[in-house]
Amino acid sequence: MKATIYDIAKKAGVSIATVSRALGENRDKVKPETREKIYNICKELDYSPNSIAKYLAKKTTGSIGLVLPEIQGDFYTEIIKGVDEISYSGGYNLLVASSHSRRNIVESILGFMKESMVDGVVLMIPSMNKQIESILSKYQIPVVIISDMEGFDEYDKVSIDNYQGAYSITEYLIKTLGHTKIATICGPEENFDAQKRKKGYIDALKDAGLPIEKRWIVESDFTIKGGEIACSRLLSLKEKPDVIFAANDNMAAGCYNTANLLGYKIPEDLGVVGFDHVAFCDFLKPKLTTVHVQVSEIGRVSTNLLLERLSNKNKEDRPPKHLKISTGIIIGNSVIKKTTN
Amino acid sequence: MKATIYDIAKKAGVSIATVSRALGENRDKVKPETREKIYNICKELDYSPNSIAKYLAKKTTGSIGLVLPEIQGDFYTEIIKGVDEISYSGGYNLLVASSHSRRNIVESILGFMKESMVDGVVLMIPSMNKQIESILSKYQIPVVIISDMEGFDEYDKVSIDNYQGAYSITEYLIKTLGHTKIATICGPEENFDAQKRKKGYIDALKDAGLPIEKRWIVESDFTIKGGEIACSRLLSLKEKPDVIFAANDNMAAGCYNTANLLGYKIPEDLGVVGFDHVAFCDFLKPKLTTVHVQVSEIGRVSTNLLLERLSNKNKEDRPPKHLKISTGIIIGNSVIKKTTN
DNA sequence: CTCTGAAATGTAAGCGCTTACATTTCAAAT
């Protein structure tokens, strides 16, 4: 049987209150000698407090929750890694929930919230969901949102600077490489990241005085397959683009496949650029030019915000912060200077 | 303030015991009408039981823990996916812990065990660790081990059939493709999977009457970089192998890089085969011939064993099961029939 | 109409801890 605080108290000849104090935040309120004695007995009996009983008494679990739309893929594990790192060093346990075929994101959140299993949650919302708002306002635990959406301004929000990333790489294609015929494969319409990336692309073209060609904007779904289909659509146009800006690396990889299949050489016949800089980029030949995102930084930053909130529990609340993680461009060989022909 | 069982009881004009019964496993011990009334009030007040208080009273958390050596990479997320799927459908929550720079695997296990946060754990042990054994025997909660190690026979164990996989692909190289000069890059010596894969390779050579060439067995660390180094080592030998069996796909990818760099064409100048069939294989050109492993199946199978144990809590224990997940060969274009030259 | 026992419900203890408040201890001040 596992030792309880009573066992320790009895063996040390003190009350359980003293043991609790010696082990908790008020160590200094117990005499150093007794404290020492208690420590030794704890070690001897291999005692460690039951965290669940502790919760019931303190109303704080020492855990934070991370809710993701999905768990597979480098992107999400990087986020987890970032969150894990910070929560661990802040002394918190991390519970991860993700939606899957049999559980949607709302259920995941509710699981945490309703059963009061966590002190706070980091919540990634990739696209609009009406239910979420009402849930969040109902349960009053601290929440940090990872999303590039409008609204939810009363919460801390963190996201990649999608707009800036897309703008920069488009501008790079135009100004540095001299391209003018640039198409984009954007992500799902309801996806916030996709929206911002598309906007960055459009604004960069506009600012350069280039026309926005509707046919060169095709929507897809952030998957490789989706990229393949979208690419072949673009290549079948009468007026073909010279470069495709795929809104993520998966779809860029899809472009590689299609180009390969149809006999286009990258970068000579078709330039491709991506977004995310996920791990598999290293395996693409030629190396993909893409927007680098410090994904784990998103996790770290958002968790820091959450811990800030948690430690301020009873003090006055600071106003919500809205942070963007900046991006950079990774130059590969998947697109070259425009040749005048 | 969140509603408690008292709120429900008061509003329904019954005792908390009745509410508890109406909501728990003994629903049938409360009159249908009262039950109905209680349900409605719960819905109205948006009540759901505090699972932590429930634990304290019942001594069962409704959660299982998954302890991984790491969380990054397709391999681990596939495992998580498998475990998640089964635990979810069995009504359990899943807590995932992994070691990282600041927390080793033993700490991860202890976190779960000591604080009694989980009813059982699925534990992946990739290499020998003496502490683990004593920890496991100290805390008597059900454990399923994912590992291809000897020992721990009193626990349920699940693993990939590493030996069979390695044997098969080596045999395939010999018998089907006619190769005789086959080198291997094996994983870390202390890693159980690596040990078994190496043994499979050796036995297949032996059984075919081929000599075991010490210089053709080089140890590495399952990383891409490690594969690169090991490959250049093999290619610098006076007597070069025709094919390299890399003990995982990462190292196989490393071989691709090195071959590329040194001017060897795959598969003409050098054949490469891998193990795992992780997602990025699709991006390797030419497509990698490798051993397919149903990774998520490992998670599913082990979790099923655990749930079996948990549901049998008080009945007689069944003897431990030791299961191997079988493998298959994915034929790519990274190795071709031996040409007589 | 009373009796009986199963069904329905209530009472209260207990799960392992924290903590407000009460009590005791003890060194320093008088």
Added chain:
DNA sequence: ATTTGAAATGTAAGCGCTTACATTTCAGAG
């Protein structure tokens, strides 16, 4: 020696639930 108040410790309630046991209800038997 006595007083005093901070320091150290103890007492006991309470966190939200489950459940053994006690009590009440009530349909059917006598």
